[in-house]
Amino acid sequence: MADLRVIVLYFAKSAELTGVKEEELVAVPTPISSLELWTLLLQRHPRLRLLQDQVVLAVRQQYVAIGDQVLTLGDGDEEVVDAVSSAS
Amino acid sequence: MADLRVIVLYFAKSAELTGVKEEELVAVPTPISSLELWTLLLQRHPRLRLLQDQVVLAVRQQYVAIGDQVLTLGDGDEEVVDAVSSAS
C-alpha cells in the first residue's frame, strides 16, 4: 500500500464539466480499483456525475472499464478521463 | 421481308480478328435472328470463330444473346460486335 501522484487528463465533455484539461492528484492510494478512482474523481468534480454511463477511463493509454478491476498505477502515470454525451 | 444496309462496329479482339473497326453490310435480310446475323459475320470473317463463346452482340446499344431471338433492324442501324478473349 502506497500513495501516488497521478496526472489526470480530461477530454471533451469531461473537460467542460471539470473546467480543467489536466490536473495532478496527490496521495492516490494504490492498489485502487477503477471504480474507486472514478469515485475519487467524482468527489473532486461532482458535475462529472452528468456523464453517467458514458464515461470512459484509460490508464497508460489503455481503456479500463469502471468496476472492480484493480489498477496498478505507477508514480506520475497519466490517467485519462474522457467522456462523451449520449447522442440525442 | 426486306433487305437492309447495316453498320457493324467491331471492338477489342473482334477488331483485331477482322482487321476493321467498322464496316457496312448491304442486303441484310430482315427479319433475322441474332444467330443468323452472327453466322453472316462469320462468313465474312472466319477468324471471328476464335472468339467462340466470348462474343457479345449489341443492336442499337442493347446487348443481344446469340440465339433464335429475332432482331428488328432499321435501315442504317449500328450493330456492334465486341469480344474479349477468356482470361488466361
Added chain:
Amino acid sequence: MTASEEPRNVFKLSRDWLSVQEVVDAVSSASCGAISVFIGTTREDECDGRKVIGLEYEAYELMAQSEFRKLCDDIRARWPTVTHICVHHRLGWVKVSEASVAMAISSPHRHDGQQAIQHCINQLKASVPIWKKEVYDTQEASWKENAE
C-alpha cells in the same frame, strides 16, 4: 434537397490521368456525411512468365454512357439514399500503378454508399462496354475479360 442538389450521375471517359479530387468534388454535397470511393489501378502482374507493363483500354463510348445511366438507375433503386454518382474511366494506354477507374458515391450515411460503391464497380465491369488489353514486356498483348 435544394435545386442544386438534384441527384447527379457523372460519367467521363478520359485519355488523361484521373484526378481523385475531381471525382470526389463531383459528388460532394452538404446533405451527405459520407463519400465512398474506389480506385482501380494497373497492377504489376505476371502472366505465363511475362510481366505486364500496362493496359490498353477501349470503349464503345455511346453505349458505355447508356449502360452507365442504367447502372445508376439500378443503384438508386437499390439504395434510394444515394445522392451523387461519379465515374471517370481511362481510355488508351495506362501504365502500371496508374488509375484506370476512379469512382465516388455520396450518401447521407456511410452504409448505403459503401454497399453501392461495391455494386457499382462490379456492375461497371460486367455491363459497361469497356475492354482492356494486357501488354507484356515481351511486346505481346492479350485482350482480357474486364471482370477482374
Added chain:
Amino acid sequence: MTASEEPRNVFKLSRDWLSVQEVVDAVSSASCGAISVFIGTTREDECDGRKVIGLEYEAYELMAQSEFRKLCDDIRARWPTVTHICVHHRLGWVKVSEASVAMAISSPHRHDGQQAIQHCINQLKASVPIWKKEVYDTQEASWKENAE
C-alpha cells in the same frame, strides 16, 4: 514485395483541410490493383430544431496513435492481403461539407480492401479517442458519440 513495399500504417491528425490525393498517394503500390477510400464529411443537419453549422474535433493524440496501430494489426489479421493503410483526421473546427476524416487502403484485389475500409471506419469511431462537438446556429453546442 520490394523493400519500399513494406506495409505502411500512416496516421495523421491535422488542423488543415484534408487532401484526398495525399491519402491515396500514401497507399499506392505497383502490387495493388485496388484502392478503397472513405471520406467522412460534416453533414448539414438539424438537431431539435437547431441547425448544425460545424463540428469541433478533439483527440487524445498519443493514445489515438496507439489505438490506430492496434486497429491496423486487427485489419491485417483479418485481411492479410491489405498492403498500405492511411488515415488522416481533422482536429479543431470543421465546417459543414468539409471532410473530417479521409482514409485509404490498398490491396492487390478489390474485395479485401472494400471489406477492410468498412471495418476501419467502424472501429476508428468505436475505439480511437477522438471526440466531436456539434455546434449549432443558436451558438449552442453538444458533445456527441463519435459512432455515427
